[in-house]
Amino acid sequence: xxxxxxxxxxxxxxxxxxxxxxxxxxxxxxxxxxxxxxxxxxxxxxxxxxxxxxxxxxxxxxxxxxxxxxxxxxxxxxxxxxxxxxxxxxxxxxxxxxxxxxxxxxxxxxxxxxxxxxxxxxxxxxxxxxxxxx
Amino acid sequence: xxxxxxxxxxxxxxxxxxxxxxxxxxxxxxxxxxxxxxxxxxxxxxxxxxxxxxxxxxxxxxxxxxxxxxxxxxxxxxxxxxxxxxxxxxxxxxxxxxxxxxxxxxxxxxxxxxxxxxxxxxxxxxxxxxxxxxxxxxxxxxxxxxxxxxxxxxxxxxxxxxxxxxxxxxxxxxxxxxxxxxxxxxxxxxxxxxxxxxxxxxxxxxxxxxxxxxxxxxxxxxxxxxxxxxxxxxxxxxxxxxxxxxxxxxxxxxxxxxxxxxxxxxxxxxxxxxxxxxxxxx
Numbered sequence: 001x002x003x004x005x006x007x008x009x010x011x012x013x014x015x016x017x018x019x020x021x022x023x024x025x026x027x028x029x030x031x032x033x034x035x036x037x038x039x040x041x042x043x044x045x046x047x048x049x050x051x052x053x054x055x056x057x058x059x060x061x062x063x064x065x066x067x068x069x070x071x072x073x074x075x076x077x078x079x080x081x082x083x084x085x086x087x088x089x090x091x092x093x094x095x096x097x098x099x100x101x102x103x104x105x106x107x108x109x110x111x112x113x114x115x116x117x118x119x120x121x122x123x124x125x126x127x128x129x130x131x132x133x134x
Numbered sequence: 135x136x137x138x139x140x141x142x143x144x145x146x147x148x149x150x151x152x153x154x155x156x157x158x159x160x161x162x163x164x165x166x167x168x169x170x171x172x173x174x175x176x177x178x179x180x181x182x183x184x185x186x187x188x189x190x191x192x193x194x195x196x197x198x199x200x201x202x203x204x205x206x207x208x209x210x211x212x213x214x215x216x217x218x219x220x221x222x223x224x225x226x227x228x229x230x231x232x233x234x235x236x237x238x239x240x241x242x243x244x245x246x247x248x249x250x251x252x253x254x255x256x257x258x259x260x261x262x263x264x265x266x267x268x269x270x271x272x273x274x275x276x277x278x279x280x281x282x283x284x285x286x287x288x289x290x291x292x293x294x295x296x297x298x299x300x301x302x303x304x305x306x307x308x309x310x311x312x313x314x315x316x317x318x319x320x321x322x323x324x325x326x327x328x329x330x331x332x333x334x335x336x337x338x339x340x341x342x343x344x345x346x347x348x349x350x351x352x353x354x355x356x357x358x359x360x361x362x363x364x365x366x367x368x369x370x371x372x373x374x375x376x377x378x379x380x381x382x383x384x385x386x387x388x389x390x391x392x393x394x395x396x397x398x399x400x401x402x403x404x405x406x407x408x409x410x411x412x413x414x415x416x
Contacts, residue, residue, distance in 0.1 A: 024347050024403045024410045026396060029367045044358055044378040051356055052378075054339060069338040073361030092340025093365055110377040112384060118377075121367065127341070129365030132374040 029131045031122045036091065037079035038118030038130055041072065042106035057098040061087045071100045074108060074130045076120045091120070093127040229258065232407035237261035237270050240282075246322035252304065253297055253326040255333075256416040259346045260326050262406040264318075266350070272318050282318040283325035290315045293324035296331075328353075333414040336364055347410045350402050355387070368396025 043052040054070035061084035069092075076091040077100075087099040110116040115134035123129045234257055237243045243261075250260040264270040267284035274280050278287035285293070294314060298305050304323055314320035332352035336344040339357075341364045352360030359376050366375045372389050373379070379387070403410040 024345070024399055027367050027399075028369070040377065041358075049378045050358060050376075050383070052358055054335070054357055054361075069340060070335075072335075072339045072358050074365050094340045094342045096340060098340070108377065110374050112373045112377075112379060112381045113371075116374045116377070118374075123365075123367055127365060129367065130370075131367055132370055 025125070028124045029121045030124050032131070033076070033091075033120040033122060033128070035079060036076050036120040037081075038108035038120055039075045039077055039105045040108045041075065041104055043104075045106060045109075045111070055100065055104045057090060057092075057100045058087065059098065061085045061089075061099050065099065068098055071098075071104075074118060074120075075100065075105060076128060076130070077105070091128050093129060095128055229412065231258040231261065231409035231412065233261040233265045233409040234258045236265050240270055240318070242282075242318040242322070243270075245319040249304075249319065249322045250326045251416060252301060253323065253330055254416055255326040255329050256346075256412055256414055258409040258412050259329050259349065259414045260322060262346050262350075262409040263325055263329065263353070264322075265406050266402065272316060281315050281321040283321045285315065285321060285324060285328070287312055287315060289328065290321065290324045293327040293331075294320070297323045297327040300327075329414050332360065336360060341365075343413050343415075345411050346406065346414055347399055347402060349414045363395060363398075366395045368394060368399065370395045372398060 041052055041055060043049060043055075046052070054072035056067050057069050057071045058065040059068050063085065071090060077088050081088045081102065083102040084099075086102055088102045088105070090098050090100045092098055108118045110132075113134070116132045117134045119131050119133065121129055121131045234247075237246060237257075237260070240246075246260060246264075247257040250257040261270075264282045268282050270282055272282045273284075275284050279285065280287075281290075291312070294308065298308070308314050308320045308323060309317040314324075329349055332349040333344045335352060335357050336348055339361050341348060341361070344364065348360070348364045351363035354360075355363065355376060358378060362375050362377070363372075372393050372395055373381070373384055373391075375395055376384065376389070379389075399410075
């Protein structure tokens, strides 16, 4: 019985060590988000777009809503977008809903692959991100 | 604290067991253990990462286990692996790593660890950076890039100034001017500040508890690219994830055709081991 326990413990230890040795847990798509679409900051497609600064996001659509952070990367917004006071709702990677100026956004597309289509996706690491096809 | 145990050769134990009843055998073992070159527990000053167990005797029926120094404990009370993206803020998931062992093997490793902690960065994240950039060797680079953390002169200057502005007590321990870029202990302060800013950038964009791997994307591809990599699954081609790069820009940045995010992550993780999934913030 004790030997079985030791074997069980040792097996768990080895498995854990293997996961740690890999250094990270692979990230896979879990679910495509319907009713949402990918957009980008319009500035990333301009000159020096790879260094485009993130833009402010807010707690709500009203002019008095506090700034809560920034938007960068793939901007996940409802489909179709429904601006309120010039702002649209945005889904942060951690699941929080924030608001961003609609005129800062442009439809997502890839400069290196004109056929690529972006799909908002829940990932296995719990983040809201994206996958592509095409 | 370091403990040294008496090592009784296994063959010696077997010969004792064969010839004696169990009680006598135990007494004999105690007698044998009490003689010869037995070293009592000795206190020693800790220098480097804590000493870890290295099993050297196999137990019949139990699979062979090899534990390398730096391998995290599987028990919940110790440091763990990558956190997931849900939730907000917080830190944790910091601790020893293979990369940290490498950095601690240098003459400046202890100072760099203290510098990382003073800036608020997980020392393993700092160690992973020097492993990836230079193998933790104080070397030159192309253009203005130099030092164990291979920072450009402009980034180094901006980061060391920012770190000292936030923590003026650091001013007394840095090598002034650009000469500090080639002093690994001084450059470690600037590199820690850069890691902190990368983690804060991702946090400000809704990526909770960014990992060393997440911030590596920020290091390589800036705020936009780092954010996009943090939002991507492993199967995505990097050319689609970094959608603002043209094919020639991707090639210039060392991205090969068809390379996926998972391949990029694996190649980084292979170099820095278990630091990859740890938090950058301490």
